[in-house]
Each structure stands twice: as structure tokens, then as C-alpha cells.
Amino acid sequence: MSFFTERSGELYVEDVRLNDIAEKYGTPAYVYSRAAFTQHYLAYAQALGQHPGMICYAVKANSNIALLNLLARLGAGFDIVSGGELERVLTAGGDPKRIVFSGVGKTAQEMAKALKVGIYCFNVESEPELELLSRVAQAEGLTARISLRVNPDVDAGTHPYISTGLKENKFGIDIDRAPAVYRRAAELSGIEIHGVDCHIGSQLTELPPFLDALDRLLLLIDNLAEQGITIRHLDLGGGLGVTYKDEQPPAVNDYMDALKAKIGDRDLALMFEPGRSIAANAGVLLTKVLFLKPTEAHNFAIIDAAMNDNIRPALYQAWQEIRPLKPRPGKAQRWDLVGPVCETGDFLGKDRELVLVEGDNLAVMSAGAYGFTMSSNYNTRARACELLVDGDQVHIIRERESFVDMIRGEHVIEQ
Ligand code: LLP
Numbered sequence: 001m002s003f004f005t006e007r008s009g010e011l012y013v014e015d016v017r018l019n020d021i022a023e024k025y026g027t028p029a030y031v032y033s034r035a036a037f038t039q040h041y042l043a044y045a046q047a048l049g050q051h052p053g054m055i056c057y058a059v060k061a062n063s064n065i066a067l068l069n070l071l072a073r074l075g076a077g078f079d080i081v082s083g084g085e086l087e088r089v090l091t092a093g094g095d096p097k098r099i100v101f102s103g104v105g106k107t108a109q110e111m112a113k114a115l116k117v118g119i120y121c122f123n124v125e126s127e128p129e130l131e132l133l134s135r136v137a138q139a140e141g142l143t144a145r146i147s148l149r150v151n152p153d154v155d156a157g158t159h160p161y162i163s164t165g166l167k168e169n170k171f172g173i174d175i176d177r178a179p180a181v182y183r184r185a186a187e188l189s190g191i192e193i194h195g196v197d198c199h200i201g202s203q204l205t206e207l208p209p210f211l212d213a214l215d216r217l218l219l220l221i222d223n224l225a226e227q228g229i230t231i232r233h234l235d236l237g238g239g240l241g242v243t244y245k246d247e248q249p250p251a252v253n254d255y256m257d258a259l260k261a262k263i264g265d266r267d268l269a270l271m272f273e274p275g276r277s278i279a280a281n282a283g284v285l286l287t288k289v290l291f292l293k294p295t296e297a298h299n300f301a302i303i304d305a306a307m308n309d310n311i312r313p314a315l316y317q318a319w320q321e322i323r324p325l326k327p328r329p330g331k332a333q334r335w336d337l338v339g340p341v342c343e344t345g346d347f348l349g350k351d352r353e354l355v356l357v358e359g360d361n362l363a364v365m366s367a368g369a370y371g372f373t374m375s376s377n378y379n380t381r382a383r384a385c386e387l388l389v390d391g392d393q394v395h396i397i398r399e400r401e402s403f404v405d406m407i408r409g410e411h412v413i414e415q
Contacts, residue, residue, distance in 0.1 A: 003033040004284060004365065011325045011363060015392040018286060019325045022361040025385055026400065027288040028305035030372050034390040036282035037067060037368075041074055044274055047256040053270035054120070056100050058238045059085040061275030061369040062283070064386050066397035068092035071278075077120070079238070079273035083110040090117065100235065100271065102149065102199070104129075104170055111136045115144055123149045123197045123235065125172055127181055130188065137190030146185060147195030147235055150175045152216040156201030156209045156239065172198065178220055182229050193229060195271070196221060199237025202276060205249045207258055210236065214262055221268070234263070235271035242280045244366050245319050252277065276369040283368025285310055285384070286325070287348070289360045290340070299335045301356050306339025307346040308378040310364060310371050314345040321365040322348065328355040337362070341379045372398075377406050 003014050011018045013033050021031055044055040056077035059068065063085060068078070069092040077098030078089045089099060099119040101110075104126065111133055114122070124130045124146050137144040151172035167174065173181055178196075185191050200213050214236065221231045236259065241249035250258075259270070287305035294300070312318035322337055332353040339346045348364055375383050382401035387394055 001039070002281070003036040003039075004363070006327075009326065011323060013284070013389045016389050016394055017325075018284070018363060019361055021387060021389075021394060022286045022288065022325065025387060025394075025396070027286045027361060028309050028384040029286045029400075030283055030367065030384050030386045030398075031286060031363075032062075032064075032067065032283040032368055032386065032388050032397075034070060034388055037070060037278065038074065040278040040282060041071055041076055043252040044256075044272060044278070045075065047253045048270065048272075051260060051270055053233065053272070054098055054100075056098065056235075056271060056273050057278055058273045058275030059088060060373060062279040062371070063088050063373055064388075064397050065092040066386075066388055066395070067279075068094060077271075079275075083107070083113055086110070086114055086117070086119075096120075100147075100197075100273065102197075102273070106133075108132060108136050111144070112140055115140050115142045121145045121147055121194055121233075121235075123147055124185075125149045127173070127184070130181065130185055130191070134188040134190045143190055143192050145192045145194045147193075147197040147231075147233065148173050148178055148181055148185070149197040149199065150178045150217065150220065152198055152200065152213040154200055154209050154212045154216070156204050157206065175216055175220060179223055179227065182224055183227065186229055193231070195233035195235055195269075196231050197235035197237065197271075199273060200239060202239050203241040203247075204239045205241040205247045207250050207255060210239070210255065211258060211262065214259060218262065218266075221266075231268070233269035233271055235273065238273040238275050238277070240274060240277040242277055242366060242369075244280075245321065249277075279369035280366045281368065283366075283371065285364040285367040285371055287362050287364065289356055289358055289362065292356060292358055299333055301335040301337050301354075303337050303339060303348065303362065305348060305364065305384070306341040306379070306381065307343060307348075308341060308376045308381045309339070309384055310348060310367060311374050311376075312370060313348050314343070315374075320349065320367060322352050322354070323363050323365060324354060324356070325361040325363060328357065328360070330355040341381070377401075380406060382406060 054077040056079040081103035096117040102123040149172040385400035386398035
């Protein structure tokens with residue numbers, strides 16, 4: 001069910017007309033639906049059901065503290081990849097005991113902080129990281145619970161930049177090497193082996209790559225059991241895709257049922273790190289048409305949102321639907337929707353059939369994940385505001401940046 005719907009010829013989010021939001025708060029603006037976030041998270045929690053485990057929302061997808069707070073109140077755990085994300089979760093009231101810490105480049109300081117607040121588990125991505133974690137834990141007089149992120153060498157069948165489970169990727173530890181690294185972990189002070197983890201990529205639209213990865217992890221778990229190493233949880237990462245255009249990703253329920261069927265009666269808690277499938281279709285990016293510039297080669301519609309607001313089209317040739325907030329009658333033309341940034345790659349959509357007039361407001365759909373979090377100040381453009389709609393209420397959950405915000409911490413030199 002979508003919470004972004006058309007009513008009497010206009011686009012709404014929950015019970016609020018998006019044009020009212022664009023007029024009151026200005027554009028570009030990220031707008032999220034509380035009901036959508038809630039529903040997408042609960043789909044995971046309910047599909048997990050009574051099976052022991054945790055749904056650890058991948059903070060990188062959308063890290064606004066209001067959204068983290070909502071998820072924390074629903075009982076979510078969190079998957080973090082930096083000290084900054086750890087602070088966000090704690091600030092938002094997240095439970096440290098429900099945090100897993102992923103990422104290939106954790107620093108000693110980040111490890112120490114995570115140990116002190118008592119996170120659930122470190123997803124260790126390399127042998128030197130394991131050695132450092134052991135040293136940091138000993139220095140703190142604490143024990144780090146770990147799982148190794150193994151690289152099962154399966155092709156996720158997704159865009160190469162967001163595919164992570166192949167041998168050639170920088171992530172995780174080669175699955176063939178994993179038993180030796182687990183043996184080493186078993187010897188190290190300050191380390192307690194707890195799980196096995198993998199994350200094979202993002203925006204997966206089919207089950208087989210997940211199931212192939214699971215088969216390989218289960219073989220590894222059996223192999224470790226023979227060596228006296230007990231694995232208590234299995235973390236399958238994130239990666240479940242969403243519909244941007246016509247993709248038909250598996251439903252969370254079907255995904256989880258397929259996994260549970262393979263796991264059978266093994267005594268394994270199940271962990272997940274979904275990001276996109278919770279956030280993407282819970283948000284849109286509102287933008288206004290500044291100028292229409294038809295040329296011989298293309299019809300350009302210059303809009304006030306740019307690659308600094310949403311880099312996905314420029315970076316991955318990602319396709320996101322672009323809808324007028326109040327569709328106009330008339331003959332549609334093909335438009336390239338381009339931003340004000342001085343780069344040819346600055347577009348949010350190409351060849352879109354639309355009826356456009358200068359001043360029209362548009363929504364870039366499915367923008368709740370990897371939208372604001374990947375935004376930047378390139379071209380000294382202030383980052384957009386973020387708004388959360390709850391029924392007929394609109395809450396400002398992040399103010400639009402000011403010029404002063406943008407130059408905070410910069411200094412001119414005296415001579
Ligand atoms: N766990 C780990 C270890 C990850 O690296 C990621 C995403 C996730 C979980 C969450 O994956 P999801 O459920 O969102 O697929 N910026 C790209 C996506 C990069 C994903 C990075 N890792 C995009 O906009 O498509």
C-alpha cells in the first residue's frame with residue numbers, strides 16, 4: 001500500500017496535499033510518511049514473528065534522528081557503519097544492545113566507544129580489524145561479541161556499484177578463508193564469537209542469490225561446529241529491493257519464509273539489516289520547475305533539485321519516477337529534468353513524458369533511501385529540509401541549511 005496517492009487530481013502524502021507542503025516549506029524538500037516507515041518496518045518484525053532475532057535498520061539509508069526515534073519506539077535494532085551513526089542512534093533513543101556495527105574501516109576510537117556503550121555485535125570485515133578489536137577490547141577490559149562478515153562469492157545480479165558479495169569486492173572475508181579466521185578469533189582475548197554475517201548487495205529483486213548465500217553460510221556453520229565453534233546467530237544483511245519502476249521484488253514475508261524453510265530447526269537467531277526496503281518508498285523529493293529550455297537536441301526542464309540533493313541518477317543511472325504534484329491536461333512532451341549544478345551528469349530523470357509549465361512542482365518518487373543521506377553541499381547549495389507527515393500533520397524534522405551552516409568551521413587566514 002502506498003501512502004503517496006492521487007486524490008481529486010493532486011498528489012497527497014497521507015492526508016496532506018504535497019503542493020501545500022511545497023508552497024509552505026519551499027523546495028527542494030524531502031517529505032516522508034510516518035505510516036509508510038512504520039508499515040515497512042513492521043513487515044519485517046511480523047515476518048520474523050516468534051523466531052529469535054532482530055531487525056537492525058541500516059542507518060545509512062536514512063539517518064534522520066526523528067526517523068531513527070520512530071523505529072526505536074517500534075522496537076527496531078540498528079545497523080551502523082560509523083561512530084557518527086552510533087551517536088545518531090544513541091541520540092535518537094535507540095537501544096545500544098540492539099546495534100550491530102558493520103563496515104570495512106572501523107577505527108580504534110569507534111570500536112572503543114561502541115564497546116563502552118555495549119553494542120550487540122561487531123560485524124568484522126578483515127583479519128587486521130579482528131586483531132585491532134581484540135586489542136581495543138582488552139585495553140577497555142571488555143569483551144567484543146563478533147560475527148565475521150563473510151563474502152560468499154555470489155552474484156547479486158544488481159548494479160556493480162551496489163553489489164558486494166563477489167570475490168572481487170572489498171567487503172567481508174573470503175568464505176574459504178573464514179574457518180581459519182574463526183579459529184584465530186577463538187584464540188583471541190577480548191573476543192567472543194557469536195555469529196556469521198553477509199550482505200551480498202543492494203536492490204536485489206530475486207530470492208535465489210539470497211538463498212545461495214544462505215546455503216553457503218549454513219555449510220560454513222556446520223564446518224565450524226565440527227571444529228567446536230558454535231554460531232548463535234546468522235545475519236543476512238540487507239539488500240531486499242523495492243519497486244522504482246516495474247521491478248517486482250519478493251515480499252518480505254516470502255523472503256523470510258524461504259530462509260526459515262532452509263534453516264529448519266537449527267538453533268540460530270536471525271538478523272537482518274534492511275535499509276532501502278524500509279525507507280525508499282516512504283519518501284519523496286519535492287522540486288520546482290525553474291525554467292523550460294527546449295533545444296534542438298533535448299527539451300530541458302531545469303528544476304531546483306540537483307545531483308547534490310539526490311545523487312542516485314548521476315551515480316548509478318538510477319531511475320526514479322517523477323510525478324507532477326498536480327498533473328496538467330494537454331499533450332505531453334519528452335523532458336530531461338536537470339538541476340542547476342555545473343555538471344553534465346546533473347540530472348534526476350531523462351526522457352520523461354510530462355506536461356510541464358514553469359513553476360510546476362514535481363515529486364521525485366522512492367526518494368526516502370539514499371537520498372538525503374548522500375546529499376552534499378556541492379556548488380554551495382544548501383541541503384534540503386526534511387519533513388515528516390503523520391496523518392494531517394507536517395513536522396519539520398530537519399531545517400533547510402543556511403549559508404552560515406554551510407561555512408561553519410571554515411576560517412580565512414590572517415596573512
Ligand atoms: N548492511 C550492510 C552491511 C550494507 O552495506 C548495506 C548497504 C545494508 C545493510 C542495507 O542495504 P539495503 O537494505 O538498503 O539494500 N547508495 C546505494 C545503495 C548502497 C548500499 C550500501 N550498503 C543506492 O542508492 O542505491
